[in-house]
Amino acid sequence: MDRTRAAEADAGARAGAGAASAAGGAGSTSAVGGAGSTSAVGRAGATSAVGRAGATSAGGRAGAVSAVGRAETTSAVGRAGAASAPVTAGASGVVGANLPALRSHNMALVLDLLRTAGAEGISRLELAERTGLTPQAVSKITARLRADGLAAEAGRRASTGGKPRTVLRLVPEAGHAVGLHLDRDELRAVLVDLTGAVVGEERTSLDLGAGPEAVVDAVAREAGALTGRVSGGGAPGGRGTDALLGIGVALPGPLDHARGVLHRVTGFPEWDGFPLRDALARRLGVPVVVDKDTNAAALGLAVAGTGGSFAYLYLGTGLGAGLVIGGSVHRGARTGAGEFGHQVVQLDGPPCGCGNRGCVEALCLAAVARGEADEAARVLGTAAGNLVALLDIDLVLLGGRTITAAPDAFVTGVTAVLDERARRVGETAVPVRIASDGVAEGAAQLVLAPLFGRADG
């Protein structure tokens, strides 16, 4: 309790003094942790903050959420340079310690409603109704969001029997994030605003096998080209409203999302153990979050409105799955969930780059290489059927450039397998659809989503 109070007091004191921004430029290193800690964002899946005070705050893995604004924003985390959270500030687990996190949670709820309301905006009364918060609490939160430049008036709307209500909207340009998709042979980078809309894009060839140093160089170059557009190149007097909140990086797994450390990426053993998140954070001076390409894409789809539980099967230069269960990305105990491509479906089958034999990925890619899209789809459908039976999900989404090269063949082939399995057990088949190929956009959501209470895993 005492420590929490102290942290809050400290936060308040720092806020007015323009605490270091998470937005790059001169103050950026504090958010990342000059002392070697890399941002709460990556570690806890929690979040950063926006606005003038703009430092980094963390919640626990329990989905704690971002802080935006002044008091809780700066947080014990920024000061200590390590990822600790208000929730855990009281070692004894004092109940009162939860209050700052709770306030942040409410703020995230309001921000998410502002985000989904779009340019039309939403009134305070509607915000209160939708969140269950009191009108007073909503007013307090919206006042803070407006003071921080995150929300603005979007006009007035007639209301029944009363004076016209002011509606509020999210200010898209109040914050930006960069999303990077590192594929085995290509790098795509996008700059998105707070709503997730792409406002800048770069694409270049990349050799993931060239090793960490060359790849980090390439990533820094592309990210720098994009971030220069919002952070004013670190120009003095840069406004808080163009804050760069961080960089999300998505690439083939397996990897440790919580620590931002790569494992033995199939075909590229030299990456095993490389601390990509910390290396990039040091190089770029902003918070960095690293996740598998499949998880990033699945998060992007969930944030964009795909509801319920679904599997996003990604067939590009490899095969993996992003799993969203009940609206949240399922990463598993060691953030290794979704290694869909290396399930063995043919004992003693052809060798796979992972060391096993008869993996779905090996069989599928071999069929693609032979020009047999129908057979590749049948293999993929079989594996998808296993997954559907195991998890009982609502929807199967297909993505990745191998799929988008022959979308009809894959949707038809996978659907046929699922239909047949469903018919045998007397159930309705789960629908199969093509999803937009948004790995880079999803990577940006690794940074943005926690701000809107969509922190996962």
Ligand SMILES: [Zn+2]
């Ligand atoms: Zn394999």
